[in-house]
Amino acid sequence: MPSALAGRDMKIATWNINGVNGRLALLLEWLEAAKPDVVCLQELKAAPARFPAAALSRAGYEAVWAGEKSWNGVAILARGALPIETRRALPGDPRDTEARYVEAAVDGVLIASLYVPNGNPVETRIDRKRRWISRFLKHAEGLIEYPAILAGDFNIIPTERDVYNPARWQGDALFLPEMRTAFTALLGQGWLDSLDVMQPTGERFTFWDYKRNAWQRNAGLRLDHILISPPISGALQAAEVDREMRGKTGASDHAPVWARLSLTKKDMSESSSCAGAARR
Numbered sequence: 001m002p003s004a005l006a007g008r009d010m011k012i013a014t015w016n017i018n019g020v021n022g023r024l025a026l027l028l029e030w031l032e033a034a035k036p037d038v039v040c041l042q043e044l045k046a047a048p049a050r051f052p053a054a055a056l057s058r059a060g061y062e063a064v065w066a067g068e069k070s071w072n073g074v075a076i077l078a079r080g081a082l083p084i085e086t087r088r089a090l091p092g093d094p095r096d097t098e099a100r101y102v103e104a105a106v107d108g109v110l111i112a113s114l115y116v117p118n119g120n121p122v123e124t125r126i127d128r129k130r131r132w133i134s135r136f137l138k139h140a141e142g143l144i145e146y147p148a149i150l151a152g153d154f155n156i157i158p159t160e161r162d163v164y165n166p167a168r169w170q171g172d173a174l175f176l177p178e179m180r181t182a183f184t185a186l187l188g189q190g191w192l193d194s195l196d197v198m199q200p201t202g203e204r205f206t207f208w209d210y211k212r213n214a215w216q217r218n219a220g221l222r223l224d225h226i227l228i229s230p231p232i233s234g235a236l237q238a239a240e241v242d243r244e245m246r247g248k249t250g251a252s253d254h255a256p257v258w259a260r261l262s263l264t265k266k267d268m269s270e271s272s273s274c275a276g277a278a279r280r
Helices: 022-036 053-058 124-143 178-188 196-198 213-215 245-249 263-268 275-276
Strands: 009-018 039-041 061-066 074-079 084-087 102-105 109-115 149-152 223-230 236-241 257-263
Touching: 009 022, 009 109, 009 149, 009 223, 022 053, 039 109, 053 061, 061 102, 074 102, 074 109, 084 213, 124 178, 196 223, 196 236, 196 257, 223 257
Parallel strands: 009 039, 109 149
Antiparallel strands: 009 257, 039 074, 061 074, 084 102, 102 109, 149 223, 236 257
C-alpha cells in the first residue's frame, strides 16, 4: 500500500482527553494550533452516538472511534484523510467489551490508539491489567514488521526518570516492577519509544493529577507513549509534550504528546503493506 505521506512529514499525537465532549473546545483549539496529521484520543467517556464527529470533521479531521458511556473510549483522527478501521478491540478475549483499543490504517501506516487498564487498587484489579497487557504484547509482536505506531495511555511509568518521586509510587499498579518489565518487553520486540529517544535527559512528564496541587508542584508522571515499529523507526525526527495544555482552564489531567516522522518513499517501499496487518 503506497503511502500518501511518503516523502513528507507525519505528525502523530496522543492525548488522554478525559471527556471528549466536555473538553471539545480545548481539543479544537489545540488541533488548530498544533496541526497534527493523526491524533489518538483516550478516555472519550462518551457513548458511540455522542462522539463529536461532525465538529471534528468541520475542523478538517475524520475519525474512527470505539465509545462507551461514562468510561473508557478511544479514537483515531486523521487530518484530510479517512482512517480505515482495521480492528475495534484487542484480540484474545471475546468477553472483553471495554472500549480500550482501536486500530486504523492512515495513508499506509497502521495506527493503534490504546487505553491500558489502570490496575488500581492492586488487590482487586491488577489481574485484569496483567491479562490485558499479555494480550497486547502478543498482538503488538505481530505488528512489528509493518509500518505501525502504537499510541496512547499505557498506564505504565517506564522508569524512575518518569516519576517525580519514585518512592511515593512503590506498590502502585502504574509502577510495579512487573509493569515496567512488560514495557521493556514491548521495546524488546523492536518498538521505539519516541519520547525517550528524542528526550533522553530532562523532565518529560505527560500526566499531573488533579489532587494535591500536582500541576502546580510539577509532580508529574510519564504515562502516555508513542511507539514506532522498526520499518519506520528511522524516520523519527522529533518528539515533545505540549504541556501548556495541562495548564488551561478545564484541562485534562494529561497533556498531548506528539512525534514527527519524515516518511520517505524508501521507508514505505521497503516495509510490508499495512493491509497485511489488517488481515491478521
